[in-house]
Amino acid sequence: xxxxxxxxxxxxxxxxxxxxxxxxxxxxxxxxxxxxxxxxxxxxxxxxxxxxxxxxxxxxxxxxxxxxxxxxxxxxxxxxxxxxxxxxxxxxxxxxxxxxxxxxxxxxxxxxxxxxxxxxxxxxxxxxxxxxxxxxxxxxxxxxxxxxxxxxxxxxxxxxxxxxxxxxxxxxxxxxxxxxxxxxxxxxxxxxxxxxxxxxxxxxxxxxxxxxxxxxxxxxxxxxxxxxxxxxxxxxxxxxxxxxxxxxxxxxxxxxxxxxxxxxxxxxxxxxxxxxxx
Amino acid sequence: xxxxxxxxxxxxxxxxxxxxxxxxxxxxxxxxxxxxxxxxxxxxxxxxxxxxxxxxxxxxxxxxxxxxxxxxxxxxxxxxxxxxxxxxxxxxxxxxxxxxxxxxxxxxxxxxxxxxxxxxxxxxxxxxxxxxxxxxxxxxxxxxxxxxxxxxxxxxxxxxxxxxxxxxxxxxxxxxxxxxxxxxxxxxxxxxxxxxxxxxxxxxxxxxxxxxxxxxxxxxxxxxxxxxxxxxxxxxxxxxxxxxxxxxxxxxxxxxxxxxxxxxxxxxxxxxxxxxxxxxxxxxxxxxxxxxxxxxxxxxxxxxxxxxxxxxxxxxxxxxxxxx
Numbered sequence: 001x002x003x004x005x006x007x008x009x010x011x012x013x014x015x016x017x018x019x020x021x022x023x024x025x026x027x028x029x030x031x032x033x034x035x036x037x038x039x040x041x042x043x044x045x046x047x048x049x050x051x052x053x054x055x056x057x058x059x060x061x062x063x064x065x066x067x068x069x070x071x072x073x074x075x076x077x078x079x080x081x082x083x084x085x086x087x088x089x090x091x092x093x094x095x096x097x098x099x100x101x102x103x104x105x106x107x108x109x110x111x112x113x114x115x116x117x118x119x120x121x122x123x124x125x126x127x128x129x130x131x132x133x134x135x136x137x138x139x140x141x142x143x144x145x146x147x148x149x150x151x152x153x154x155x156x157x158x159x160x161x162x163x164x165x166x167x168x169x170x171x172x173x174x175x176x177x178x179x180x181x182x183x184x185x186x187x188x189x190x191x192x193x194x195x196x197x198x199x200x201x202x203x204x205x206x207x208x209x210x211x212x213x214x215x216x217x218x219x220x221x222x223x224x225x226x227x228x229x230x231x232x233x234x235x236x237x238x239x240x241x242x243x244x245x246x247x248x249x250x251x252x253x254x255x256x257x258x259x260x261x262x263x264x265x266x267x268x269x270x271x272x273x274x275x276x277x278x
Numbered sequence: 279x280x281x282x283x284x285x286x287x288x289x290x291x292x293x294x295x296x297x298x299x300x301x302x303x304x305x306x307x308x309x310x311x312x313x314x315x316x317x318x319x320x321x322x323x324x325x326x327x328x329x330x331x332x333x334x335x336x337x338x339x340x341x342x343x344x345x346x347x348x349x350x351x352x353x354x355x356x357x358x359x360x361x362x363x364x365x366x367x368x369x370x371x372x373x374x375x376x377x378x379x380x381x382x383x384x385x386x387x388x389x390x391x392x393x394x395x396x397x398x399x400x401x402x403x404x405x406x407x408x409x410x411x412x413x414x415x416x417x418x419x420x421x422x423x424x425x426x427x428x429x430x431x432x433x434x435x436x437x438x439x440x441x442x443x444x445x446x447x448x449x450x451x452x453x454x455x456x457x458x459x460x461x462x463x464x465x466x467x468x469x470x471x472x473x474x475x476x477x478x479x480x481x482x483x484x485x486x487x488x489x490x491x492x493x494x495x496x497x498x499x500x501x502x503x504x505x506x507x508x509x510x511x512x513x514x515x516x517x518x519x520x521x522x523x524x525x526x527x528x529x530x531x532x533x534x535x536x537x538x539x540x541x542x543x544x545x546x547x548x549x550x551x552x553x554x555x556x557x558x559x560x561x562x563x564x565x566x567x568x569x570x571x572x573x574x575x576x577x578x579x580x581x582x583x584x585x586x587x588x589x590x591x592x593x594x595x596x597x598x599x600x601x602x
Contacts, residue, residue, distance in 0.1 A: 073503050093508070100505030113500035115515055117593070127504045175504065 014049040014215050015070065015103075015183060020079035020089070022065055039065045040076065041239040047183070047232075052209065052216040054230035054247070056223070062239040063219045064108075064187055070217060071105040071185045072096045083183075101131070104176040108188040110168035114160040120146060120171055121156040127178040145174040149204060166197040170204070177208070186218045190225060198222075202229055227251055279590070286586050290579035297575045298568065302344050305564045311336065312360045312562045334360065347565070356572070357565030361558070366569045370551070374573055376445060377543065377550035381535045381577075383466060384473035388481055388531065391474070393524075396485020397512055403490055415479035423476045423538050427545040430468050430475075440468045443547030472542045473535055480534075484527055488520035495519065518592065525589045532581025536574050 022040040039062045047053045055063045068074040070081060072088065081088040088099060107113035114123055125142035133141070143153055149170040151163075160168055169189060176184055186205070190198050202225060208214060220226050226233055227247045235243040235250070243250060313330055316322050331337045335346060347357050355365035362369055399408050418426075434440045441447070445465045446458075453461060492498065493516050501515050543552030551570050558566035590596055 071503050073499055097505055097507075100503065105500070105503045107496060107500050109496060112496040115497045115501065115519075117518055126501075126506065130505055130507065130510070172500075179505070 012048050013046045014083070015047045015217075016080075016082045017043055017045050017070070017089075018080045018082070019044065020066070020069060020081065021077045022062075022069060022074065023077055039239050040069070040079075043079070043236075043239070043241055045234060045241055045244075047215060047217060049182075049215055050209070050213050051231040052218055052229050054226040054233045055217065055219045055236055056221070056226060056233060057236035061236045063236050066236065067105065067185045067187045067217065067219055070183075071103055072100060073105070101179040102181050103183045103185065104179065104181040105185040105187060106169075106172050106176045106189040108191065110172040111160060111165075114168060114172060114175070116160055119157050119159055120151065120163070123160070123171060124174045124178055127175065131179060142174075142178070145177055146171070148208070149174045149177070150200075165193055166201065169193065169197075169201055173201075173204070173208075177212070180212070181214070183215045183217065186216055186220075188219055188221070191221065198225065205229065223251060282590060283583075283587060286583050290583060293579060294572065294575055298347075298572055299344060301568050301571045302340065302347070305567060306340050310562050312564065314562065334358070347568070356569045359558075359563055359566050361561050361563045361566070366565050369566070370554075370569055370573065373549060373551050373554050376548065377536075377539060377552070378577070380466065380469055380473070380543065380548060380550060381532070381539045384470045384477070384535055384539070385531060387470060388474050388477045388535075389528070392478055392481035392485050396482050397489055397517060399482065399486045400489035400493060400516075401508070401512060408486075411482070415482055418475055418479040421475075423472070423541055424545070426475050427472045427542050430472050431545065434468055441465050442468075445549055469539075469542050469546045469548050472546070473538055476538050477531060477535055481527070481531065485520070485524060488523045489516055492516045492519040521592050522589060525585045525592060528588070529578075529582035529585035533574075533578040536577055 020040050020043040021038065023036055023038045026035040028035060043062075043066060045053075045066075055066065057063050065074060069076045069089075072091075076089050079089055083099065083103065086099070088096065091099075118126070121139060121142045124145050125138040128138040128141055143156060146153065146156065151167055151170045151174065155163055155167060155171075160171070163171065172189070173184075190201055193201065205216065206229065209216060216229070218226070218229055220229075230247050233243075233245060233247050233250045234241050312334075313327055313336070316327055316330075328337070335343060338346075350357055350365070353365075354367055356367040356370065357365070359366050359369055395411070399411055402408050431442055434442045441464065445462065447453075447461050447465075450458060450461055489512075493511075495516075498511060498515055501511055506515070539550065540552035540555060542548070543550040544556055547553070551573065555567065555570045557563075558570065
């Protein structure tokens with residue numbers, strides 16, 4: 001394992017990636033040639049401790065791939081991911097295991113990302129089992145976590161299919177919090193919810209961040225939400241970070257040549273469609 | 279739960295009735311009857327033949343014979359064998375027991391090997407182990423069951439490690455209980471190996487592909503990101519999810535094994551239903567054929583019932599659906 005030469009000089013930076021590249025390859029029928037698509041092209045990014053970084057960009061700009069690389073689900077082809085003095089890129093699955101405790105991910109679709117055969121308390125307590133905790137202790141801690149995220153104890157024995165969309169999101173957050181991570185990667189974790197539930201969960205995230213000193217990497221399409229949650233915004237366009245700044249700077253109307261304006265235009269169109277305006 | 283089983287049982291009973299009537303009808307329209315051979319004998323008069331057919335009730339219309347056959351089930355006879363001049367059930371019972379012994383052992387062996395092997399291969403997808411087994415399973419799939427049986431017989435003849443037929447040695451009567459069991463296992467080995475060699479490649483491929491499909495599900499990727507170890511991912515998350523399609527396959531394998539076992543029994547002289555069925559077909563002993571087909575259907579229905587009930591226990595979502 002390599003150690004980070006710039007660790008001492010950037011004590012505030014919790015996670016930093018440099019020159020991250022990722023290419024997907026697909027074979028073709030009756031042909032030796034392969035389809036390749038470079039999803040990440042030399043991504044450089046730094047995330048300060050206890051802050052929220054929002055990753056925004058159009059569809060297929062590489063946001064989810066970047067999140068999956070940071071959470072250790074995908075291996076980047078090249079580049080470095082520095083976390084607490086260790087380069088995570090290129091670690092084997094076994095070597096990654098201890099870092100999974102520190103960097104957890106909340107997925108886009110909790111209905112699909114929670115095992116449909118496990119009930120609420122089993123889902124939340126499972127990561128604790130891996131941490132070697134005894135059954136009663138696990139159970140108690142899982143119930144505490146569920147209470148923390150606002151899932152009533154009566155849902156403990158219910159399967160994910162029996163819970164509402166909002167409860168499933170909360171359960172997914174509780175599961176990700178079980179191992180007391182330092183970083184939570186939220187991949188569109190608030191999309192598809194109605195506004196009041198979205199507001200409740202984003203407020204919950206803010207409360208949890210303060211209470212547990214969490215760092216968030218938040219992927220979203222929703223600019224209002226980004227303005228509400230993020231301390232810093234990075235715009236990803238065709239696999240490259242094209243702008244980084246505070247939400248106030250970036251989301252303020254600027255010259256239309258700026259990359260973020262394309263995203264703002266798209267978001268505005270989407271909003272019009274949603275409210276049925278021409 | 280009881281209502282669920284009762285519904286399934288009712289459905290199986292209906293299938294059995296339909297199959298029995300269909301077999302009755304098919305045998306009726308098939309050319310040739312048991313007494314057909316006697317017609318060619320000039321020493322037997324037409325009157326004698328007519329009297330014989332009347333005695334056995336063969337001159338009555340099909341629905342009447344069918345109802346009479348259904349009544350004979352109530353009496354525990356399952357029809358009448360012309361060849362053995364006896365009710366069918368006492369003839370069938372010991373042979374059914376032998377066939378059950380063979381197929382159940384083969385079924386257990388096939389699944390007990392296929393499940394861990396399929397999981398292991400799914401976990402080593404596209405590695406050399408996976409490619410090697412893909413080649414081996416294709417090879418065994420391409421071999422006809424008949425050839426597998428004959429190759430096993432050649433193997434037994436050359437090595438003298440296993441008997442080439444039957445299910446007990448001549449000295450069986452002198453053996454103690456432990457010796458009798460050893461003798462039975464020794465005789466079971468080759469027919470079971472033949473059945474397993476025919477079924478295993480299909481099962482391994484199904485287990486492997488079911489596991490691979492589940493391993494790509496979002497909840498498995500999510501569990502992986504939570505740091506759940508691979509062993510637990512495979513056994514606690516992926517395997518139960520893959521179970522649904524495998525349990526449905528279980529019911530089908532019962533039928534598959536029964537079909538192959540009739541052939542293997544015939545080649546290896548296993549005193550089961552197979553040789554009896556072949557003999558009954560050749561001699562047009564129609565009630566024996568019907569009874570054996572009904573027994574096979576019954577076993578198939580039982581296999582599917584076991585699969586359905588296991589599915590009920592394995593998947594909490596099915597319990598909820600049927601509970602509502």
